[in-house]
Amino acid sequence: MKKILRILLYLIGIVFLFLVLGFLYIQIKGIPKYDTVNIDYHAEPNPERLERGKVLVGSLCIGCHINREAGNLSGGLMLDAPKEFGKIYAQNITGDLNYGIGAWSDAEIMYLLRTGIKRNGSYAPPYMAKLPNLSDEDMASVIVFLRSDDPWVAASPIPDKPCEPSFLTKALSNAVFKPFPLPKAPIPMPDTSNTIEWGRYMAFNMECFSCHSADFKSNDFLNPELSAGYFGGGNKPLNLEGQVMLTPNLTSDNETGIGKWTKQQFINAVKSGKVEGQEALRYPMNPYVRLSDKEVGAIYDYLRTIPPISNKVVRSGL
Ligand code: HEC
Ligand code: HEC
Incomplete structure (x- = not known):
């Protein structure tokens, strides 16, 4: 009996030791690093790309990278x-050459936005957006805009603070989160005369699906339509006070989704946050002021083609 107890104690000791070593290993190793690749890539500036780039950056990047005091994309704490x-x-x-991305090449920016691997090889965890499905043309527009002297991105020498990821983030970044592969084939623009195809592209790449499906954890960022509860709502992004803001069901279910909404009501909600008979939409549903009625209307057309999901979501905090 005593012998068995002693063996048991040894075993527990060994398991404990491994846990401590594992913990130390991840704490010290931190966020994993990956090889960077030497790609030949250049985004040629032109006025159309600059204009389109502002629309994309204004919808996709500004929410996190805005520094409200400076009025530009010099970043800050993500509340x-x-x-x-x-x-x-x-x-x-x-x-800015020191604090911004003035010293990054077009290829390095593109590689980060596609894969999640930064210039120094370090992985950017899921709190930094990735764009694996954005068309090559839109990608070029984003980069041309970032390189411009628009007031949002003109060099601003505001030092940025390094992230302080928790043990959980480090552990997940080693075990679960992985960079996306660089797309193997060119990604063309969708046919914009086909509103369903155009709307599908927007629903993927404006990240509407990411917030409006069941959960960030079960989202499929490479194949958005395979995400659990695709557009059925109930996901739990936070507002700037750290409170959960449940996302509404955007499928065409008549009772719990937006089946009874007209296209115009949808456009008003998305572009100006106005919902008839209700309080205005709040953060993190920022009004998409830069999208055209056509683009938002296309998202509406597409949403009517996906399977309706019955999932009642009550608006948070009202
Ligand atoms: C959900 C919030 C969020 C969104 C949306 C977002 N970012 Fe980021 N971004 C971050 C965070 C946080 C970091 C820091 C990540 C790190 O250090 O690991 C970052 C890092 C970066 C970096 C690396 C900068 C450096 O000096 O290391 C670039 C470049 C970048 N983002 C560009 C963009 C662009 C372009 C967009 C829009 C297409 C975008 N980001 C959208 C949160 C976001
Ligand atoms: C960062 C997360 C996030 C993203 C990205 C996002 N939404 Fe939302 N959306 C929300 C939240 C949260 C609400 C509810 C806000 C509230 O209760 O005040 C909402 C509300 C809405 C509503 C109102 C629905 C209703 O039943 O009242 C519509 C329509 C909508 N979003 C469409 C979109 C579209 C289209 C996109 C992409 C262009 C999008 N959302 C992107 C989080 C998001």
Whole structure:
């Protein structure tokens, strides 16, 4: 009996030792690093790309990278990042050579936005957006805009603070979260005369699906339509006070979704946050002021083609 107890104690000791070693290993190793690749890539500036780039950056990047005091994309603390992830700072992405991305090449920016691997090889955890499905043309527009002297991105020497990821973030970044592969084939623009195809593209790449499906954890970022509860709502992004803001069901279910909404009502909600007979939509549903009625209308057309889901979501905090 005594012998068995002793063996048991040894075993527990060994398991404990491994746990401590594992913990130390991840604490010290931190966020994993990956090989960077030497790609030949250049985004040629032109006025159309600059204009389109502002629309895309204004819809996709500004929410996190805005520094409200400076009025530009010099970054700051992300108040809406879940506390369990640690202290997360969106970085300065203006053209500043030291603090911004003025010294990054077009290829390095593209590689980060596609895969999640930064210039120094370090992985950017899921609190930094990735764009695996954005068309090559839109990608070029984003980069041309970032390189411009628009007031949002003109060099601004505001030092950025490094993120302080928690143990959980480090552990998940080693075990679960992985960079996306660089797309193997060119990604063309969708046919914009086909509103369903155009709307599907927008619903993927404006990240509407990411917030409006069941859960960030069960989202499929490479194949958005395979995400659990696709557009059925109920996901739990946070507002700037750190409170959960449940996302509404955007499928065409008549009772719990937006089956009874007209296209115009949808456009008003998305572009100006106005919903008839209700309080205005609040953060993190920022009004998409830069999208055209046509683009938002296309998202509406597409949403009517996906399977309706019955899932009643009550608006948070009203
Ligand atoms: C959900 C919030 C969020 C969104 C949306 C977002 N970012 Fe980020 N971004 C971050 C955070 C946080 C970091 C820092 C990540 C890190 O250090 O690991 C970051 C880092 C970066 C970096 C690396 C900067 C550096 O100096 O290391 C670039 C470049 C960047 N983002 C560009 C963009 C662009 C372009 C967009 C829009 C297409 C975008 N980001 C959208 C949160 C976001
Ligand atoms: C960062 C998360 C997030 C993203 C991205 C997002 N939404 Fe939302 N959306 C929300 C939240 C949260 C609400 C509810 C806000 C409230 O209760 O005040 C909402 C509300 C809405 C509503 C109102 C629905 C209703 O039943 O009242 C519509 C329509 C909508 N979003 C469409 C979109 C579209 C289209 C996109 C992409 C262009 C999008 N959303 C992107 C989080 C998001």
